[in-house]
Amino acid sequence: MARIIPMASTIKPSLSSLSFSGRTRFGVPLSHRRLTSFHLATVVPQSQSFGIRAFKLFKGESGCISIRAAGNAAQASTAATQENVLDWVKKDNRRMLHVVYRVGDMDRTIKFYTECLGMKLLRKRDIPEERYTNAFLGYGPEDSHFVIELTYNYGVDKYNIGDGFGHFGIAVEDVEKTVDLIKAKGGKVTREPGPVKGGKTVIAFIEDPDGYKFELLERGPTPEPFCQVMLRVGDLDRSIEFYEKAFGMELLRKRDNPEYKYTIAMMGYGPEDKSAVLELTYNYGVTEYDKGNAYAQIAIGTDDVYKTAEAVKLCGGKITREPGPLPGISTKITACLDPDGWKTVFVDNIDFLKELE
Numbered sequence: 001m002a003r004i005i006p007m008a009s010t011i012k013p014s015l016s017s018l019s020f021s022g023r024t025r026f027g028v029p030l031s032h033r034r035l036t037s038f039h040l041a042t043v044v045p046q047s048q049s050f051g052i053r054a055f056k057l058f059k060g061e062s063g064c065i066s067i068r069a070a071g072n073a074a075q076a077s078t079a080a081t082q083e084n085v086l087d088w089v090k091k092d093n094r095r096m097l098h099v100v101y102r103v104g105d106m107d108r109t110i111k112f113y114t115e116c117l118g119m120k121l122l123r124k125r126d127i128p129e130e131r132y133t134n135a136f137l138g139y140g141p142e143d144s145h146f147v148i149e150l151t152y153n154y155g156v157d158k159y160n161i162g163d164g165f166g167h168f169g170i171a172v173e174d175v176e177k178t179v180d181l182i183k184a185k186g187g188k189v190t191r192e193p194g195p196v197k198g199g200k201t202v203i204a205f206i207e208d209p210d211g212y213k214f215e216l217l218e219r220g221p222t223p224e225p226f227c228q229v230m231l232r233v234g235d236l237d238r239s240i241e242f243y244e245k246a247f248g249m250e251l252l253r254k255r256d257n258p259e260y261k262y263t264i265a266m267m268g269y270g271p272e273d274k275s276a277v278l279e280l281t282y283n284y285g286v287t288e289y290d291k292g293n294a295y296a297q298i299a300i301g302t303d304d305v306y307k308t309a310e311a312v313k314l315c316g317g318k319i320t321r322e323p324g325p326l327p328g329i330s331t332k333i334t335a336c337l338d339p340d341g342w343k344t345v346f347v348d349n350i351d352f353l354k355e356l357e
Contacts, residue, residue, distance in 0.1 A: 082314055089248040089311045093303050093349060094269050096276045098142070099168070099229055100149045100296040103210050104157035106133050109150055112208055113137050116182045117170060119226075122147060131155075139225040143356055146226050146276035151296070159210065162292025164340075166281055167205070167213035169228025171273075175202050175218040182206055193218075198257060210294070222273055229298060230279040233340045234287035236263055239280050242339055243267045246315035247300070252277060261285075289340075297335075297343040301352055305334040308346045312336045321345075331355060 103109045113119040114137070122136040131154035138147030148168075172178045175193045183189060190213070191205035202218035215228065233239040243249045244267075252266040261284040268277035278298070302308045305323040312319060312334075320343070321335035331351040337343055 085307065085311050085314055086245055088307055089245065092248055092308070093301070094248055095301045096146050096269065096278075097299040097301050097347060097352065098136070098138075098147045098149045099298050100151060101212065102151045102153065102156070102159050102294050102296065104152070104159065105209065106135055106150060106152040108209050110135055110137065112185070112187065113148070116185050116187050117178075117214070119148070140223075141356075143353060146224060148226070149299075159294035160290075160292035161211055161294040162290040164232050164289030164291040164342075165212075165295040166230030166232055166279070167215050167228075168226070169215045169217055169230065169279070171217050171219040171222050171225045171227045173218070173220065175204050175216045178216055179204050179206070197260065212294075219273060224275050227272065227276055228279050229276070230281060231340075231342055232281045232283065232286070232289050233338075233342075234282070234289070235339070236265055236280060236282035238339055239282075240265050240267070242315055242317065243278070243280075246312045246317050246338075247344070248311075249278070291341065297345055299345045299347055301349045302346045303349055305332045305346050305348055309334040309336070325351075329355070 110121055110124075114121060119137045119139060122138060122142060124133070124135040126133045133152045133154075135150045135152075136142060136147055137150065138145050140147075179189055179193055188207040189204065190207055191203070193202055193204040193216075195201065196203050204216045206214050206216065208214065215230075217227070240251055240254075244251060247267075249267040249269060252268055252272055254263065254265045256263040263282045263284075265280045265282075266272060266277050267280060268275055309319050309323045316339065318337040319334060320337055321333065323332065323334035325332050331354075332348040333345055335343065335345045
């Protein structure tokens with residue numbers, strides 16, 4: 001992760017407006033620009049550490065890391081510490097904040113999302129010195145809803161979505177009516193309205209101008225219309241355990257479809273009809289996917305990024321940005337990769353609300 005560039009305007013920098021050295025936002029190569037590098041290795045304060053660094057870590061069968069220490073007393077103390085870390089995760093106040101991905105034409109995408117999908121443009125900011133633009137869209141304010149953060153890198157009009165990212169989910173009251181509107185606006189429908197295979201829920205699939213797929217799900221009124229992010233994983237049981245223990249998510253439901261050779265698991269911090277969830281999909285026999293360079297990450301709120309990083313490490317996750325405040329603003333974050341390499345950024349809850357003031 002790289003530093004945030006302060007803006008001259010009244011809009012405060014976003015926690016996810018990060019640039020990597022020698023690359024555009026989120027690692028897309030770009031020439032003729034001023035490079036910014038970020039080499040902050042934040043040391044976790046001792047008071048915020050769980051006190052496990054003096055012990056030797058090793059990975060057990062469960063996927064989480066166990067701790068070996070000399071002597072029975074040390075082993076018991078360390079085991080208790082590990083248990084405390086994972087217990088804290090379950091009690092942490094977490095919420096999916098937004099999902100970040102790249103688009104080739106910002107104005108075109110905003111027009112499609114607002115006119116065809118009924119989203120609102122919540123805020124937009126341009127960083128000409130870093131050659132990128134951000135736009136936040138959704139169905140409600142960022143302090144209470146899961147929203148989209150679009151990124152446009154100057155001069156880059158196309159990205160590789162890959163085959164690892166699946167789709168976003170949007171709950172609508174009338175799928176057929178929504179599809180008719182999208183068709184009238186020139187949108188692409190890839191799956192006509194009808195019951196989901198093996199179920200009764202009416203769905204349809206569409207594509208936005210960049211080729212990102214959206215699943216329209218017919219539901220009654222919901223406080224969270226932007227309701228799903230689907231990612232493909234190579235080992236579903238491993239992923240479920242990781243997201244339960246390291247991220248504190250709940251397994252809401254799991255469904256196997258042997259006829260079509262795939263299994264899905266819905267993970268989240270609340271029921272599907274009231275909150276955004278992560279849909280993990282395992283296709284029989286497929287263990288690796290091409291993630292492309294289009295989809296970036298999900299941001300999740302937490303009360304303590306330091307404890308969050310410890311839990312991720314204990315469960316075998318890779319920390320890509322050590323916990324601590326971002327340069328230029330006081331927002332504390334930490335970034336990590338799950339066992340399949342999908343990126344997540346955890347953001348301090350209080351700091352996030354201050355950014356929105």
